[in-house]
Amino acid sequence: MYYFDPHIHMVSRTTDDYETLAKMGCVGMSEPAFWAGFDRGSVESFRDYFRQLTEFEPSRAAQYGIQHYTWLCINAKEAENVELSREVIKMIPEFLDKPNVLGIGEIGLNKNTKNESTIFLEHMELAIQYNQQILIHTPHLEDKYQGTRMILDMLTGDSRIDTTRVLVDHVEEHTAKEVLDRGFWAGMTLYPVTKCTPQRAADIIELCGAERLLVNSAGDWGPSKPTAVPDLILELRRRGHSEALIRKVVYDNPIEFFSQSQNFSFTPPQ
Numbered sequence: 001m002y003y004f005d006p007h008i009h010m011v012s013r014t015t016d017d018y019e020t021l022a023k024m025g026c027v028g029m030s031e032p033a034f035w036a037g038f039d040r041g042s043v044e045s046f047r048d049y050f051r052q053l054t055e056f057e058p059s060r061a062a063q064y065g066i067q068h069y070t071w072l073c074i075n076a077k078e079a080e081n082v083e084l085s086r087e088v089i090k091m092i093p094e095f096l097d098k099p100n101v102l103g104i105g106e107i108g109l110n111k112n113t114k115n116e117s118t119i120f121l122e123h124m125e126l127a128i129q130y131n132q133q134i135l136i137h138t139p140h141l142e143d144k145y146q147g148t149r150m151i152l153d154m155l156t157g158d159s160r161i162d163t164t165r166v167l168v169d170h171v172e173e174h175t176a177k178e179v180l181d182r183g184f185w186a187g188m189t190l191y192p193v194t195k196c197t198p199q200r201a202a203d204i205i206e207l208c209g210a211e212r213l214l215v216n217s218a219g220d221w222g223p224s225k226p227t228a229v230p231d232l233i234l235e236l237r238r239r240g241h242s243e244a245l246i247r248k249v250v251y252d253n254p255i256e257f258f259s260q261s262q263n264f265s266f267t268p269p270q
């Protein structure tokens with residue numbers, strides 16, 4: 001089955017991973033801008049990172065028949081440096097016309113601090129000004145429930161935000177329903193051990209239905225598994241779900257969501 005990984009950090013992965021993903025049916029992916037594992041020192045460092053995301057990664061992916069898209073921002077972990085965050089936000093429009101840029105992301109909260117909220121709102125303003133879609137990172141573990149509510153309140157508190165153009169990622173059992181009920185798209189991030197496993201993701205699909213629900217591997221520089229989406233496909237098959245339902249979650253939904261972005265021009269494999 002062909003599938004699309006809507007949230008995977010390929011700058012952290014090898015070319016062998018691209019080959020494996022292609023062999024497993026991955027035909028498209030989107031890569032949100034992420035924290036590097038250390039705080040970057042200057043706006044120039046972000047400019048170079050955005051070039052990697054808009055120039056090098058799409059060409060590396062294309063060698064394996066994978067269409068690579070991306071999202072730009074400064075991560076919430078770096079929002080405590082408000083001055084640098086503002087410089088990056090000011091520089092992002094240089095890249096918004098690049099052919100693989102889908103919008104602003106992954107923006108969100110990490111420790112739910114005041115500076116994080118300030119920089120979140122300024123990213124939101126940028127997305128509104130440039131008519132961009134938004135990809136949201138919700139905090140992990142004990143900060144998730146409160147952080148998710150804070151983020152949803154900031155988004156719905158601005159009438160200019162169209163919830164159907166916002167994807168809220170890393171949802172789990174206690175946040176998925178509210179995200180969907182409030183009109184957003186929701187993404188589940190599969191990790192091999194901690195956080196959402198393929199089994200838990202299958203439970204959430206059974207609880208919430210497949211409407212506006214996406215699944216991704218994160219595939220970042222930490223412990224994660226870039227081929228986690230095929231693991232979920234297998235789990236859903238094992239439970240007797242139809243191929244149509246599986247395909248909706250791993251292929252049709254991401255394409256429907258991304259199609260709202262002016263730069264998305266996905267060509268399905270022939």
Ligand SMILES: [Zn+2]
Pocket residue numbers: 007009032034106218220
């Ligand atoms: Zn991420």
